[in-house]
Amino acid sequence: MRLKEVPKVNIAFLPTPLQKVERLCNKLGLKELFIKRDDQTGLALGGNKVRKLEYLMADALNQEADVIFTLGGPQSNHCRQTAAAARVCGLESVLIFGGQEIKDIQGNMVLDKLLNTKWHFSGELDREEKLKEVSKEYEAQGLRTYPIPLGGSNALGAMGYVEGGIELARQCQEQGVDPDYIFCATGSGGTQAGLILGTHLGGLRAKVIGISVSGTADDITEKVNNLLVELGARLDVDIKGLHNVIVYDEFVGEGYGRPTELSTQALKVCAQTEGIIIDPVYTAKGFAGLMGMIEDGRIDKESSIVFLHTGGMPALFADTDLYWKPEVEISK
Ligand SMILES: Cc1ncc(COP(=O)(O)O)c(C=O)c1O
Structure with a gap:
């Protein structure tokens, strides 16, 4: 192609x-x-992630996804841009952040909040494992999930x-x-x-x-x-x-x-x-x-x-x- x-x-x-x-x-x-x-x-x-998301979101829409999942650090630019790309495509998003929960919301996380995405901290789990675990909860509700790998x-x-x-x-x-x-x-x-x-x-x-x-x-x-x-x-x-x-x-x-x-x-x-x-x-x-x-x-x-x-x-x-x-x- x-x-x-x-x-x-x-x-x-x-x-x-x-x-x-x-x-x-x-x-x-x-x-x-x-x-x-x-x-x-x-x-x-x-x-930079917006260029990648042009292709990834088209694929998600073709697969009739409801919720986009991705992962990164709490200050991930990729996560913030993914949350925004989901919004502009009319979809929901879930972000998986590594480590323990952070209460002090700064930088990219402020924008994630504004975009009204959902986030989960992986805690002791590996981020990918946590992503699979949370995806399953959404799938159990009949929603179609679309995972985007680290950094798109x-x-x-x-x-x-x-x-x-x-x-x-x-x-x-x-x-x-x-x-x-x-x-x-x-x-x-x-x-x-x-x-x-x-x-x-x-x-x-x-x-x-x-x-x-x-x-x-x-x-x-x-x-x-x-x-x-x-x-x-x-x-x-x-x-x-x-x-x-x-x-x-x-x-x-x-x-x-x-x-x-x-x-x-x-x-x-x-x-x-x-x-x-x-x-x-x-x-x-x-x-x-x-x-x-x-x-x-x-x-x-x-x-x-x-x-x-x-x-x-x-x-x-x-x-x-x-x-x-x-x-x-x-x-x-
Ligand atoms: C601002 C910025 N520059 C560069 C990169 C690196 O790009 P890549 O992950 O495609 O190597 C990232 C990835 O998150 C980023 O957020």
Whole structure:
């Protein structure tokens, strides 16, 4: 099947802008820097998951689902965007959060509340087990459930980023840009896998570099490779030669969501040069990866670079001492 034949619902504002960021570019001493603004996909404050949900929700509607189930951390952007996608498709949603119940509702959870989704904490159980357990309760009431995996990262969800990669390639062509590298934050791997295939199909030669926000480079590389194989089979495209997946995991720091000095600097430098607000958990780590690799010489300053802004800003309004440190000054 070709991508155009795969059913999707139009719930994102597309295309998102490809923005030239000269002040930020000068600050980093680069030749050329662009930000692909997927924080501006529109739905419920936007972000990368909306592209994936265009395909996943179409499938849920085709299967006549009543309730969408998904899982993540309490500050999951994916959960928030899924709850909103369910609403705009006229469906209900249930979110499964890992760990013990949190009473202090901040950031993404405020929006989840506003969207009037239901959430359950998995407590001692594994999140997937809890999802199955709660799904059964809904099914017992005669409702049809539709599970979406962590980060929306199955092959169907990743198709959103095949489309995103093709869109980016077209914009590069229109703006006369031939990037050497495309940087993105990577977690469950669907964004990176789709982007690798999409930019390749769109004719870009750029290497896609995923900066891990939590997992090891080996684990994420395996996930991305598996998704590429599945995408190739489903879309009937040759993915030979796309197996050189690049993921770096050295910018994670103490762990998922834990700020590093470089990630806090990344947040501030984007805000203070361009007024662009990135997020503390994903894009700040991704941008820190770009900054770190320029600093240590792995990225030549003569390079042309696109950074994919995948959204996630609601976490700026949750537990600032946990996710980022407003008091840290950036180096001049
Ligand atoms: C803001 C943001 N950026 C990047 C990612 C990573 O995307 P993926 O899970 O497709 O690797 C996520 C995933 O939750 C996210 O919320």
